[in-house]
Amino acid sequence: MEKIPILRMGRFLLVTIQVDMHDRLAMQLQEDLTNAITKYNARGVLIDISSLEMVDSFIGRMLANIAGMSRILDAQTVVVGMQPAVAITLVELGMSLPGVRMALNVERGMQLLQQSLASSEGALLDENHQ
């Protein structure tokens, strides 16, 4: 079971991280996720980390990498479900997770993605009209 499942929800992909991440698993997830974005023409990625009781620099870098790769493929990444204690530790350690957007839970994350998708498509329409 050494593979993190990627669930498709309309134009978004949902990943729930519940196992200890290690190098190979993180690489596999990044590869699977980029493949899934192109295959399903996804516009957003939701990563749920509500089971993680600790986010270290390795996980932080993985989240930033995923956000970066998704951005290049024209999909936005939102990390949801961070535990309060994790947020406290992150700030105390000076890790700011640059380029990664956050939301309280999956529902709010999906709203955030839908809003930014709608506004980016609106901007595209405006451009075409000019």
Next chain:
Amino acid sequence: MEKIPILRMGRFLLVTIQVDMHDRLAMQLQEDLTNAITKYNARGVLIDISSLEMVDSFIGRMLANIAGMSRILDAQTVVVGMQPAVAITLVELGMSLPGVRMALNVERGMQLLQQSLASSEGALLDENHQ
């Protein structure tokens, strides 16, 4: 990280099983799920088993238990993402997962839940009108 996260999506709950289940974890999941159903007033439970490469009688019983408990709490359960090889093995072993509904993926499972919710609410309205 010995806890399987339960994600809330509107009136439905989503659980992704990606770790080896054992007794205590299965009990914990059943307890968390029944609590979440009542807390969020959920009407449906989606269980994604796409990472499972094997469904033995223990997992089968757990799925049937969850479906039974949810039904008592007025929520329907749909199991999604079963791998083809798992389906073959289940039938060969004579396990039919009674009382558990299936769908190909999360999207279809959610459609199934929405349809049966709409029809049950329609029936309720009809009853009230008579």
